Amino acid sequence: MKALLLTLGxxxxxxxxxxLARALRQAGHDAVLxxxxxxxxFARAHEVPFAGIADGPMALLDNGSPVGDVADGGLRAKLALARRMPGLFTEVLRDCWTVASAEPGVDVIVHNGQVGAGPHVAEKLGVPAVLALPLPLYVPTGAFPWPGLDLPHGLPGPVNRxxxxxxxxxxxxxxxxxxxxRADLGLPRRRGRHDPLRRPDGGAATVLHAVSPQVLPRPGDWPATASVTGYWFLHDAEPGSSRLPPGLAEFLDRGDPPVFVGFGSMSGTDPAATTRVVLEAVRRSGRRAVLGTGWGGLDSAQQSKDVFVAREVPYPxxxxxxxxxxxxxxxxxTAAAAAAGRPQVVCPFVADQPFWGRRMARLGVAPPPVHQRRLTAAGLAEAIERTTALVPAAEDLGRRVRAEQGLAVAVRSLAEISR
Structure with a gap:
C-alpha cells in the first residue's frame, strides 16, 4: 500500500x-507526507519522504496578523483575513495536485480536512480518501458540541448535533x-462536493480520529465509518529529543517539580503582558516554572533562578x-499532558481549545478552563493550586492512555481500506 498523507496547519x-507515516513504513507500506x-x-529528520506545499493560512501568522487579533474580534483583522484566505487556499490546492500527480502508485489519500484537496485529488486518482483528525470536527453527534465553537458540554443532544x-x-x-x-482537474460538479464525509458515489467516507477513547469515548450515534483510534504519538519528536535543552535537567534536579507554562503556536496580542501575568501567578503559587516560549506566546527574557525559559522542549x-x-x-x-499523567490548566485562545479545556475538566484532571481574555495572576494562581488535588485522576488517565496502540489501529484500518 502507498499512502499520500496531506496535512495543513x-x-x-x-x-x-x-x-503515521513512520508507522506505515515500519509496517512495510509506503507513505509520503x-x-x-x-x-x-522535521519530516526528513524522521526519514519520512516529504513533499512541500504552500503554508496557506499559516502565512498569516508570519506577517503581523496574530491569531489573537482575530479572536478578539477586530473587524479590520477579520476583513483582511477574509480577503486573503481564498488566494492562500487556492495555492494549497494546486500544490497538492502537483505533488499527487507526480507520485506513482498511490492507493489511498489520508488528509486532515483543512488542507481541502484530499477528496478531490483522491477522486481524480480513483482511490479512496480517508479523513484523519486530531479532534472530532466533522462527524455530527449528540454527545458533545462542535469543537469549533466555544460551547459548554452538557447541552441537549439535538443542540449538539x-x-x-x-x-x-x-x-x-x-x-x-x-x-x-475541480474544473481544473476535469472533475464534474457533484452534490456534496465540499463535504469530506462523502465519497464520490454518495457513500460515507472513512474517518479516523487520532484521539484517545479514554479522553473522548466514541459516540454511539456515529456511523460505522467513523472510529476513535487512540493518539498518534511521535515519541522521538526530534533527533536527540530524549535530551532536554542545556541546563534544564539541572534546573529540574535543583528543587521540587516545576509548573510548565507554554502556549504553543498562539502569540496573542501582548506576549509581554501575558508573561507578566504568568510569572506573578507562579510566584503567588509558590512554584518554580519552565516557560516554553514557542512561537512567541511568552517573553523569552524572563529567566531567573526559579524560572527556566526555553523555546522548545520535548514534551514526552x-x-x-x-x-x-x-x-x-x-x-x-493536551494529548501529551494526558499521556504524561499530569494535571492541567487550560488557557484557551480560539477554535477547539475551549473544547479540550472543558473536556479535561470533565475528566477531573483540570480545573475549569481560564480563557486568555480573562487571564489574571490571581485566577491563574488559584487554578495552579487546584491541580494538587487532581494528581491521582491525572495519573490514572495517563496509565490508560499510554496502554493504547493508536497508530497500530490506524495502520490496520488503512490497509483494509486500500485493498
Missing part, C-alpha cells in the same frame, strides 16, 4: 501525520475556489517531571 497538525514546506526538515452546521462555513467561504479546482521527556501543565488547549499538547 501548525506543528500539532503535522506531527501526528509524521508519526505532504505538508507546508516549513516542516520539510445542530452545532455541527458550523462546518458548512468553510464550504461556503471556499466553495467557488473548490469548484474552480519534560511533562512527567513537572507538577502541572499550563497550556493553550491545543489537541497535541
Amino acid at each position: 501548525t506543528r500539532g497538525d503535522v506531527q501526528p501525520f509524521v508519526a 505532504v505538508a507546508p514546506r516549513r516542516f520539510g526538515e 445542530a452545532s455541527y452546521l458550523g462546518m458548512r462555513a468553510a464550504g461556503t467561504m471556499f466553495g467557488r475556489v473548490v469548484d474552480r479546482f 521527556v519534560l511533562f512527567p517531571r513537572v507538577s502541572a501543565v499550563v497550556h493553550h488547549g491545543g489537541a497535541g499538547t
